[in-house]
Amino acid sequence: MRFAGKVAIVTGGGSGIGKATARRLAAEGAAVVVADLDPRDTADLVVKDGGAASSFALDVSDEAAVRALAESVRAEHGRLDVLHNNAAALGRDVYGRDLDLADLDVAVWDRTHEVSVRGAMLTCKHLVPLMSKGAAIVNTTSVSALVGDTDHAAYGAAKAALISFTRYVATMYGDRGVRCNAVAPGLVMTDVARRVMTPEMLAEKAAERLLPWAAEPEDIAALVAFLASEEARCVTGQTVVIDCGTTVHRPEHAIRKARAQ
Template sequence: MYPVYTPIGKEVKCEERPVLFPPQHQHRQPGFESIMVPRPIAENPHYAAAGKLRGKTAIITGGDSGIGRAVAYAFAKEGANVTIVYLDEHEDALETQRRVRDIGAGCLLAPGDVRSSAFAEEVVQRTLQTFGGVDILVNNAAYQPFQPTIATLSDEQLETTFRTNMFAYVYFARAAVPFMKRGSAIINTASIVAYAGNKDLLDYTATKGANVAFTRSLALQLVDAGIRVNAVAPGPVWTPLTVATFPAERMKEFGLQTPMKRAAQPYEIAPAYVYLASDDSSYVTGQTIHVNGGMAAGS
């Protein structure tokens, strides 16, 4: 039995219970948060902001839902304006934008395909024009196909996975770095699978390993410029990408493999990004923070 925040109307109630999700599957990635049952929880009602990102601007890929949405809300509460990059989940993106603005921060929506280097450059330029700078980049958008055998892993899928999960990280970093100042931060979303592996997510797992290596190498390259580069490696998290990846029946046991016997809610991952984006982590670069319910490499 573990403490879990669950939505009760507009309030959030803390209960102790094992978490079992109802069977469900979405047939298109990255998925729609608005139709999930239950909806992911993007905000902790007890979060105490301290102005750690006041006056800064962040670009968050995959920021319309899931972990990206939770990060956008936390950044906004800490005083940052945000650019939300997403594919075409307009309803989710508009909901995120409304909440960010309600919090009191600026929010620019940037729909498009992160696999395009030209799109990455466009997003950075729009952010500069709207907010006057780029201080934080969160590479978070992902493609995660369920593929239980290498025999049916197509060239097309392999390329799509790497272009979304790895090439895009390079594209956005390359576009943003020339405009970043000392004290800026890049945060890449890795995964527990980079360390533990996952037999049903072969190509996705390979990209997450690449994310970790890219983080360490780019951190070394940018350290003299005063730009820190780190990563967050979540364990199982209740997001649209989850239900757009696995067969419906797998949802009933999603997250139970962790020592905490449950998946995370997105709001539980967001504080790690706040830490890495703020001056609290001024002596941290090239590192990966593991937020995974107690999972270990090889588990």
């Protein structure tokens, strides 16, 4: 029970990785606030499992809403121990339109950055004051921040900004004993990923990986929980890649592997 008596906020906790992280932190004793545009059933599931959770509906890019979240956590709990900045605009209207740069709607670029980067800035601005020695922030970035691609330039750039922001927050608050790290997943088999990925896309991803399995949301949740816990007390400012070995090897490795199959 690494989080017994602790209070955690998970943004984007209504679905996928955030939902798994909220459930993991609660299973280890945290009282979790599921902060999402649509928090859905995550808090109910936590309570059904015997944990403590509440929902807070907000847009993380809206400063008034984030201020209200901080006021609510202060009134309810008086403190914050873990902040998982995990929300991202991944719908068809934003991520789905983040394609060729020549046709890119600037609104897609702006919204991508608003949610991932301004959102994390606003939560840190308003929630770090509730944190004290031993508290931790974990930001969800992506391997898309570390390698290029022929689409999703807005997403990759925003996630790269989040890596830099992670280092700044770690530097600003280190002397107060508040840590800040990031996780950078590759493909994670969320319900959404299972729904939208074709067998061909899954086969391509399998050829890119070193390991024979893909990451599940619970794998990312386990890493977030470690980074947020006292066990990682000497780790700060880091971005930990969790991609089953997708981005560590020479490209030829995947080509040779595909040829051999």
